[in-house]
Amino acid sequence: MEQVASYHLPPQTGAGFTMDAGQVLRIIDPEGEQVADVAAFAREDRREMLSTKRTIDYSGRIYATTGSLLYSNRSRVLFTVVADTAGRHGLLLPPCSPEMFKIMYGAASHPSCLVNLAEGLAPFGIGVDEITETLNCFMNVEVSPDGELTIGVPASRAGDYVDLRAEMDLFIGLTACSAEKTNNGSLKPIDALIFGAG
Amino acid sequence: MEQVASYHLPPQTGAGFTMDAGQVLRIIDPEGEQVADVAAFAREDRREMLSTKRTIDYSGRIYATTGSLLYSNRSRVLFTVVADTAGRHGLLLPPCSPEMFKIMYGAASHPSCLVNLAEGLAPFGIGVDEITETLNCFMNVEVSPDGELTIGVPASRAGDYVDLRAEMDLFIGLTACSAEKTNNGSLKPIDALIFGAG
Numbered sequence: 001m002e003q004v005a006s007y008h009l010p011p012q013t014g015a016g017f018t019m020d021a022g023q024v025l026r027i028i029d030p031e032g033e034q035v036a037d038v039a040a041f042a043r044e045d046r047r048e049m050l051s052t053k054r055t056i057d058y059s060g061r062i063y064a065t066t067g068s069l070l071y072s073n074r075s076r077v078l079f080t081v082v083a084d085t086a087g088r089h090g091l092l093l094p095p096c097s098p099e100m101f102k103i104m105y106g107a108a109s110h111p112s113c114l115v116n117l118a119e120g121l122a123p124f125g126i127g128v129d130e131i132t133e134t135l136n137c138f139m140n141v142e143v144s145p146d147g148e149l150t151i152g153v154p155a156s157r158a159g160d161y162v163d164l165r166a167e168m169d170l171f172i173g174l175t176a177c178s179a180e181k182t183n184n185g186s187l188k189p190i191d192a193l194i195f196g197a198g
Numbered sequence: 199m200e201q202v203a204s205y206h207l208p209p210q211t212g213a214g215f216t217m218d219a220g221q222v223l224r225i226i227d228p229e230g231e232q233v234a235d236v237a238a239f240a241r242e243d244r245r246e247m248l249s250t251k252r253t254i255d256y257s258g259r260i261y262a263t264t265g266s267l268l269y270s271n272r273s274r275v276l277f278t279v280v281a282d283t284a285g286r287h288g289l290l291l292p293p294c295s296p297e298m299f300k301i302m303y304g305a306a307s308h309p310s311c312l313v314n315l316a317e318g319l320a321p322f323g324i325g326v327d328e329i330t331e332t333l334n335c336f337m338n339v340e341v342s343p344d345g346e347l348t349i350g351v352p353a354s355r356a357g358d359y360v361d362l363r364a365e366m367d368l369f370i371g372l373t374a375c376s377a378e379k380t381n382n383g384s385l386k387p388i389d390a391l392i393f394g395a396g
Contacts, residue, residue, distance in 0.1 A: 047327040053251070053292040054330075056347070058301050062290075063345040073330045075297030088345075092260075094251040099273030103256050129245040132252075132271045133330070143341040147261040147286075149254070 001195035007174070009036075011187040012111040014175035016120025018043065019166040022197025024082060027137050027174065027190065032158040034188040035177035036137040037095045037113040040070075040078050041126055043169040048072045050079075052091040052133045062143065064089045070135065070164070078170065079135075083163035086156040090136035092149070096179040097128075110178065117173035124171040131173065137162055139182060153184045199393035205372070207234075209385040210309040212373035214318025216241065217364040220395025222280060225335050225372065225388065230356040232386040233375035234335040235293045235311040238268075238276050239324055241367040246270045248277075250289040250331045260341065262287045268333065268362070276368065277333075281361035284354040288334035290347070294377040295326075308376065315371035322369040329371065335360055337380060351382045 001024060007015050019025060027036050042048035051073040056062055058071055065087055070079040081089075094100075095113035102108070118128045138160070140152035176190035177183055199222060205213050217223060225234050240246035249271040254260055256269055263285055268277040279287075292298075293311035300306070316326045336358070338350035374388035375381055 051292065051330055053290070054298075057291050057298060060347045061345045062341055062347070073327060075295060075301060092251070093255050094249065097273060100252075100255060103273060129271060132249055142343070143260055143345075145340070147259045147341075149258045149260070 003193055004196045005194040007192040009174065009176040009190040009192070011176055011189055012178040014113065014116025014120045014173060016123060016171070016173050019170045019172055019194060020197060021166055021168050023166050024195040025164045025166065025172065026161050026193040026195065027164070028159065028161040028192065029086070029138050029156040030158060030191050031188040032156055032160070033154045033184045034156065034190060035139045035154055035182050036190040037117065037175045037177055038135040038137060039117050039121065039131050039173035041124070041171040042072065043171055046124070046126055046171065048074050049130065050133055050135065052135060056091050062092050064091055064135065077167045079164040080167060081162060082165045086138050086160040086162060088140060088155045089162060090139035090141045092141050093136055093139070094132060095134045096177065096182070112178050113175040116175045116178070120173045121171060126171060151181055201391055202394045203392040205390040207372065207374040207388045207390070209374055209387055210376040212311065212314025212318045212371060214321060214369070214371050217368045217370055217392060218395060219364055219366050221364050222393040223362045223364065223370065224359050224391040224393065225362070226357070226359040226390065227284070227336050227354040228356060228389050229386040230354055230358065231352045231382045232354065232388060233337045233352055233380050234388040235315065235332040235373045235375055236335060237315050237319065237329050237332050237371035239322070239369040240270065241369055244322070244324055244369065246272050247328065248331055248333065250333060254289050260290050262289055262333065275365045277362040278365060279360060280363045284336050284358040284360060286338060286353045287360060288337035288339045290339050291334055291337070292330060293332045294375065294380070310376050311373040314373045314376070318371045319369060324369060349379055
């Protein structure tokens with residue numbers, strides 16, 4: 001496939017862009033153990049968006065990997081995961097936010113995926129209230145038998161990637177996650193490539 | 199506390215109503231092993247709504263019980279769980295929908311929480327696109343170490359209830375869940391009471 005775009009996200013930053021149906025978004029963890037959050041909205045109607053909750057329901061799993069179908073809130077397939085060298089991507093958690101850092105860590109201010117996604121998606125008329133459900137690429141969240149979460153070290157090593165094929169025309173927000181705890185204590189970049197359809 | 203309203207939901211139905219800050223919603227499973235879905239929106243701005251994903255993040259748990267704070271997509275507390283005789287309520291899954299019954303079971307049509315919530319919330323200007331995250335009262339979803347979901351028998355016995363104190367003025371959608379599998383194979387009613395503040 002022909003590469004049609006590339007993005008380099010420094011640590012704790014984000015980007016917004018469009019994808020056409022059939023194009024493939026490759027999200028690369030160049031250094032390893034770094035999470036990338038993905039938000040996605042249908043270009044034909046921004047009220048249709050990625051629903052990780054419906055994805056969990058229909059797949060019966062809290063992780064995505066090769067072959068997973070990622071659904072919208074209207075229960076249509078937004079993405080198919082067509083390749084994955086890391087093996088596990090999280091569906092459980094919302095993007096980190098200034099409010100999360102305040103509630104959980106008492107931080108007066110902190111960079112966040114929510115603000116970075118909102119900045120990237122602002123040109124498409126999408127704001128913070130709409131950004132509630134994101135794919136947590138490379139994130140490793142485990143659930144104990146009594147329902148407690150453990151944020152583990154991301155499964156990705158340097159160069160690992162996941163390929164998402166767009167199944168409709170999309171607005172995309174992408175981040176290099178800003179939360180220290182999620183990324184094994186060090187904040188690293190994320191790279192992304194888009195390959196043309198066919 | 200003084201009782202100010204009561205609702206009886208026959209099997210596979212729903213209701214919509216308002217609550218004032220400080221009022222308590224008691225959701226009762228009169229026969230046992232029956233799930234009730236709750237959607238909630240801020241009356242001062244309907245773009246603020248219950249976020250089970252943020253609730254999972256901030257609590258570090260996939261279940262709610264007495265003492266749990268249920269957050270909005272703006273990370274404000276919508277509800278406090280002030281009493282609970284069942285012990286476990288689900289935060290993982292979206293409301294069942296016609297699309298879910300089609301995707302998972304091939305059903306051409308089926309009653310659903312999504313349609314029942316949308317009918318209950320329609321007078322408040324809230325539609326299906328907004329109803330994505332619900333509290334699954336009495337629902338018992340377990341997650342295996344490799345991330346697979348198991349829909350268990352609801353933990354509730356006849357007469358069990360959960361009390362949710364509204365922390366802001368709310369529009370509420372409530373259902374007696376329509377999915378056979380979620381309710382141990384038989385569809386039962388749900389009762390609800392609202393108690394006045396103070």
